[in-house]
Amino acid sequence: MMKSFTKSQFNIKYGTIIQGKWHQNSYKVIRELGSGANGTVYLVDFNGNKAALKISFEPMTVTSEVNVLKSFSKAQGVTLGPSLLDVDDWVIGTQQYSFYVMEYVEGVHLIPFIRKNGMTWLPILILQLLKDLGDLHKQGWVFGDLKPDNLIVAGPPIKIRCIDVGGTTPIGRAIKEYTEFFDRGYWGLGSRKSEPSYDLFAIGMIMINSCYPQRFLKKEGGIQQLTQAIDASQELRKYKSVLIKALTGKYQTADAMRKDLLKILNGQTVSDQKRTVRRRSYNYNQTRQRKSRRSWVMGVIETILIFILISLLYVYYILGNIF
Numbered sequence: 001m002m003k004s005f006t007k008s009q010f011n012i013k014y015g016t017i018i019q020g021k022w023h024q025n026s027y028k029v030i031r032e033l034g035s036g037a038n039g040t041v042y043l044v045d046f047n048g049n050k051a052a053l054k055i056s057f058e059p060m061t062v063t064s065e066v067n068v069l070k071s072f073s074k075a076q077g078v079t080l081g082p083s084l085l086d087v088d089d090w091v092i093g094t095q096q097y098s099f100y101v102m103e104y105v106e107g108v109h110l111i112p113f114i115r116k117n118g119m120t121w122l123p124i125l126i127l128q129l130l131k132d133l134g135d136l137h138k139q140g141w142v143f144g145d146l147k148p149d150n151l152i153v154a155g156p157p158i159k160i161r162c163i164d165v166g167g168t169t170p171i172g173r174a175i176k177e178y179t180e181f182f183d184r185g186y187w188g189l190g191s192r193k194s195e196p197s198y199d200l201f202a203i204g205m206i207m208i209n210s211c212y213p214q215r216f217l218k219k220e221g222g223i224q225q226l227t228q229a230i231d232a233s234q235e236l237r238k239y240k241s242v243l244i245k246a247l248t249g250k251y252q253t254a255d256a257m258r259k260d261l262l263k264i265l266n267g268q269t270v271s272d273q274k275r276t277v278r279r280r281s282y283n284y285n286q287t288r289q290r291k292s293r294r295s296w297v298m299g300v301i302e303t304i305l306i307f308i309l310i311s312l313l314y315v316y317y318i319l320g321n322i323f
């Protein structure tokens, strides 16, 4: 189903107490956080703690999103979505609405964060996202409706988080929800079957969107139009090899995309690496030993590099907030 914009469905005033019919928990409305096709999300106070409460006219929306959040909480290593706190119904007069309460992810949406703190953050945040997405895929899910509106940069420490799990679909099914700009079907670059490469295409488009905050309309579509957009941006050109692979479905796993992005950050392009490997020929055992040594060294370099980059950006970020 394609997402279309809808006006705020609910108009619940500040101070309203939403009390659950079944669990009797009371939530005091602080303000609206946002609203979309599936409901309205409010910042609420629960016993002095902040939480996010999503209320919908459609009980099925609540049930399906709650089921995804419950599976996430059971699955080890999945840290993408907010944690689920409560599910209940709110009776007001003769009406009854379903709602759920989740962890409030406090932060700034991806694009405003990049605009304020600089493009240097983009690859770092994308690396974090690819790590979490890889874990989600390993648990058999595809996020589906990945877009900057569903990404919040929380912290400190800086961490990119996904909200709105409404589009999360088990691998192998049809994508439940999508937004055209981030949908490979719309660009004529693949199917709407839920598989990891569907999410990785969206990651590519999120990187493009970060450099084109107004987005752009599809003309002829396809990889030609997107390649032109990449070539026209100094920032995106650095990541061209990774972007083209992600946009044409060449990555089977988030980990493969993450590794290529790291190589670029490491000052080494993917093609350079391939050329180096081709030039050398070793016997089987030597190659294997070297490979395992190299992957160990790569792992250490990767960790050190991310650590240094995050530390530097972090200092930059804190200084930016002070001055």
Ligand SMILES: Nc1ncnc2c1ncn2[C@@H]1O[C@H](COP(=O)(O)OP(=O)(O)OP(=O)(O)O)[C@@H](O)[C@H]1O
Pocket (backbone or CB within 6 Å): 003, 033, 034, 035, 036, 037, 038, 039, 040, 041, 052, 054, 082, 102, 103, 104, 105, 106, 149, 150, 163, 164, 165, 166
């Ligand atoms: N857990 C949360 N913590 C902080 N903010 C949140 C949280 N969940 C949702 N929001 C805010 O509420 C907005 C709307 O939420 P959500 O995207 O879940 O609604 P939706 O009806 O599914 O919208 P859409 O049609 O855009 O998918 C989000 O863009 C975000 O700003």
